[in-house]
Amino acid sequence: MRTVIAGGHGKIARRLEKLLAGRGDQVAGLIRNPDQSAALIEAGAEPVVCDLESASAEEVARHLAGADAAVFAAGAGPGSGAARKETVDRAAAALFADAAERVGVRRFVVVSSMGADEEPPPGTDPVFAAYLRAKGAADADIRARAGLDWTILRPGALTDDPGTGLVRLAERTPRGQVTRDDVAAVLAALLDEPRTAGLTLDLVGGDTPVSTAVDAVAA
Secondary structure, three states, rough: EEEEEEEEOOOOHHHHHHHHOOOOEEEEEOOOOOOHHHHHHHOOOOOEEEOOOOOHHHHHHHOOOOOEEEEEEOOOOOOHHHHHHHHHHHHHHHHHHHHHHOOOOOOOOEOOOOOOOOOOOOOHHHHHHHHHHHHHHHHHHHHHOOOEEEEEEEOEEEEEOOOOOOOEEOOOOOOOEEEEEHHHHHHHHHOOOOOHOOOEEEEEOEEEEEEHHHHHHHO
């Protein structure tokens, strides 16, 4: 399988790249900054310099041509303002989806956020509220596309603790934390399971092995 990951230098993306490359898959990561190339090569991925805030759908489509799957794991990141939540977390997701449809890459997995379908409660930090709204709008856009076999994964609060391989994965779960290691493991398993297409899934730490959890939602 060849997978192209948007946001290829992100913490989850680099973990996913290592997993996919380690099992013999081909993986490419889209990055804005060429200085990040060495980190992707170390993870076993092909670095592809492409700024999703300025690229055209045609340019992105060229990078996706021949892929079996696409993963949107890009984000404006900490320290960015509300405007970049719109240009990266929403608009770049739509652009990546447009490009996938152009070249017939149907399998499309999105890293979203728990709570993206809900209006942020009063008192929410304005930038975080903008992030949640952008993620919700991006998810709605992806879910409306008949040309994609999409799965949307919505992790809870992310940690850098070592992964446990044990999760809780369902269309709705109580809020909680999950390690980035375990998010990457779930993403790899979702890529292998076409029956998860059309599902929006919450993910937190739990007591079910990743493969069992993915099998259960697929069934």
